[in-house]
Amino acid sequence: MKIFLICLLTLLLILLIISFGIFIYGFIRDIFKKSAPFLPVPLQDLETIQKHLNLNSDSVFYDLGSGDGRVLNYMLKKHPTISAVGYDIDLAAIALSSLRTWRYRARAKVYLKSFYRVNLSRATHIFLYLYPEVLVKLENKFDQELKPGTVVASVDFTFPNKSPLKIIDLEKPRAFKITKKLYIYTW
Numbered sequence: 001m002k003i004f005l006i007c008l009l010t011l012l013l014i015l016l017i018i019s020f021g022i023f024i025y026g027f028i029r030d031i032f033k034k035s036a037p038f039l040p041v042p043l044q045d046l047e048t049i050q051k052h053l054n055l056n057s058d059s060v061f062y063d064l065g066s067g068d069g070r071v072l073n074y075m076l077k078k079h080p081t082i083s084a085v086g087y088d089i090d091l092a093a094i095a096l097s098s099l100r101t102w103r104y105r106a107r108a109k110v111y112l113k114s115f116y117r118v119n120l121s122r123a124t125h126i127f128l129y130l131y132p133e134v135l136v137k138l139e140n141k142f143d144q145e146l147k148p149g150t151v152v153a154s155v156d157f158t159f160p161n162k163s164p165l166k167i168i169d170l171e172k173p174r175a176f177k178i179t180k181k182l183y184i185y186t187w
Contacts, residue, residue, distance in 0.1 A: 019096075040067055041129060041155060045170050045182075046074045052168055052184050053125050053153055057081040062123040064115040064138070065130050069097025075127075076104040084108045085123075087115040120145045129155040136160055146187040154183045 041049070055061060055075060059082040063071050066086030076084050084107060088094050094112045101108040111118075116137065120126070123146065130138070139159045142152065158164060164183040 039129065041071055043070070045155075046071065048168060048170060049127065049153060049155075049182060050075060050078055052166065052182060053127070053151055055079045055082055055125055058124070059083075060085070060122050060124045062115075062120060062126045063087070064126060064128045066097055066110060067093045069093075069100035069110060071127055072097065072108060072110070073100045073104070076101060076108055082107065086110040087113055087118065089114050116141065121147060123150055126150065126152045128152070130157065132157045132160075142187055148187065150187040152185040152187060154185070156181055158183050159185065 049071070053061075053075075055078075057079075059079065061072070061075050061079075061082050061084040063069075063084070063086040066072055066088045067090075069086060072084045072086045075082065084101070084104070086094075086097055086101075086109070088097065088110070089112065091112060094110055097110045101110060120141065126142075126146075128135075128138070135154065135157055136159075139161060142150075146152075154164075155170070162185055164185050166182075166184040168182040168184070170180055170182055
């Protein structure tokens with residue numbers, strides 16, 4: 001029994017070290033390339049985001065740049081009938097997202113793929129936390145592919161040629177403020 005516990009603890013320690021290494025590698029790689037770095041949405045903001053997305057039982061939720069899957073996981077947990085799709089180009093993030101959404105695998109799919117290369121027309125709701133230069137490109141893609149009435153929520157950054165229907169203040173008392181605003185659009 002003692003040997004089993006030692007082996008189990010050793011395995012957990014190895015997994016923890018590997019996970020930390022993957023995170024650090026991804027973070028350092030993002031610093032040196034010109035893409036949006038992995039910056040997770042604070043957990044306390046997820047409830048506000050979920051409330052303003054107005055998901056319903058028929059919703060098809062897309063998370064573009066889904067990172068570690070926390071937004072996908074939260075929406076799937078709160079809405080047991082929706083389906084959800086996440087796209088990211090970071091292998092470590094997709095691995096973590098796949099683990100996080102495993103229990104919802106019948107309703108959730110995560111892809112190691114650029115969202116520029118996929119058709120987004122199935123989406124009824126889209127969440128993103130991406131840099132302004134990415135939103136410029138996405139605005140044209142959304143104009144071509146999204147169905148009228150698709151709800152888009154963007155954290156901190158706005159689309160250049162579209163006015164948000166709502167601007168929600170995400171600032172709450174906290175030590176480290178990451179997100180500040182949520183912009184809600186309808187296409």
